[in-house]
Amino acid sequence: MHAACWCLERLARRSLFPDSVTDIQPEPGITPRYSHFFYFSPTILVLAAALVAAALKIYCAATTFGSCDVMIHARFGQIIDAAGIDQMYRADPHFNHPPLTGEFFGLLYHVSAYISPPASGSVPRSFPFLLRFPSILADFLAALILLRLREKTGRPPVWSLVLFALSPVAFMVSGFHGNVDPIMVCVLLIAAYFCVEEHVSLSGIFLALACSIKVIPLFLTPVFFFFWLHRGQRPALQFTIAFVVSCLAGWSGALVDSPTYFLKNVLGYTSYAGGWGITYWLFRLHVFPMDLSPRSLDRLLALLVALKAMIVILVIVLAWLRRKQSGPGFVATIGLAWTCFMIFAPGFIPYYLIWMAPFVLLYSPAWYAVLTAASSIYLFAYYNMMSRGMPWNASDPSVPPAWNDWGVIAWVAAVAMGVGALIFGGRGNAPSNLRPLQKLAISSATGF
DSSP states (O other), X not given: OHHHHHHHHHHHHHXXXXXXXXXXXXXXXXXXXXXXXXXXXHHHHHHHHHHHHXXXXXXXXXXXXXXXXXXXXXXXXXXXXXXXXXXXXXXXXXXXXXXXXXXHHHHHHHHHHHHSOOOTTSOOTTHHHHHHHHHHHHHHHHHHHXXXXXXXXXXXXXXXXXXXXXXXXXXXXXXXXXXXHHHHHHHHHHHHHHHHTTOHHHHHHHHHHHHHHOSGGGGGHHHHHHHHHTTOHHHHHHHHHHHHHXXXXXXXXXXXXXXXXXXXXXXXXXXXXXXXXXXXXXXXXXSSOOOOOHHHHHHHHHHHHHHHHHHHHHHHHHHHHTTTOOTHHHHHHHHHHHHHHHHHOSSOOGGGXXXXXXXXXXXXXXXXXXXXXXXXXXXXXXXXXXXXXXXXXXXXXXXXXXXXXXXXXXXXXXXXXXXXHHHHXXXXXXXXXXXXXHHHHHHHSOOO
């Protein structure tokens, strides 16, 4: 009877005062019967959600063709498998992927063509599933990493991890779209995790690996560098060497044989302007006419360069001001850097919203929930229009981009989050001296 009352009292205290640490102990000789259940239940709940989400994504990947990118990546893979990555860079200026991703497409095409030989000019039947399956695994691994971070720091709360595991955004991007972006996000999260663990070289290596999958994480380099510089010149030098050497190794397939094409098509890629954020409003308000005249293109190029410069400057300033952060505060800095990118992005495709998800979660679970809701609306409109309504099977590239208007919802959410960070100064993300108390609270409470 005493044990039951003690359990109910602790559960009530934890529900009403989640940040408090209680010194109440059961009477000597009494062990709560359900203590182990409460302790392990958060992990089981998140893992169950992640497994359910993975199963749903696998079903979607196995029963649909996916977006236009599936066809595009299959063509890339066919050329790379037949002629090599160098020929791919020279043959198509639209190939904007680092060599590692290109070789990945070539391998997938080779395997899928062996499993299900295609007819002339068609995509191997198994290719759409094989392309999406690694991203599904990456989402599951990202949930495990966030669980590990919660064990070390006590953050984020379990409800937000369940939301992350069941995210509609992740379902649409990993289960339906067909690209490597979730893999890049997972690798970048691993790089951030090794910063929390104080592993200098591993953080540099995995950041370079993320840049070898897609080059966009390159703009986050100042956040990592100033984090290690605050810990001394030696860690900063060690990180720089590990990152530069690994990055050059990952890019070597293009830097040796096709340096000009790589610099222009990959590092110089600007995505699609006019469909998101500032460029959307400038076109919408007719500040910039939507024509293809040389003068209009020159003006647009100057704007894109200015927006890129704005992002780089803001991230450098942010990285310097928050260089003293540790633990979840450092990962939150990455989330704020992604927010800067989302606000001022010169070009944008809807599935880019997957990039910032785990880092915004560690910055603010509440803002993550808002951003997930806004992004889900935007992405659903995008894929539903591209697929010409339910049920989804394959995207139609001829559909006019009417989904751009829906992107305003997600962009406004990102702007609101950025304004909130300016007003409140990232309260709650400063380094905490209460880690021993956090560990005690986690080990002594129910975990919810």
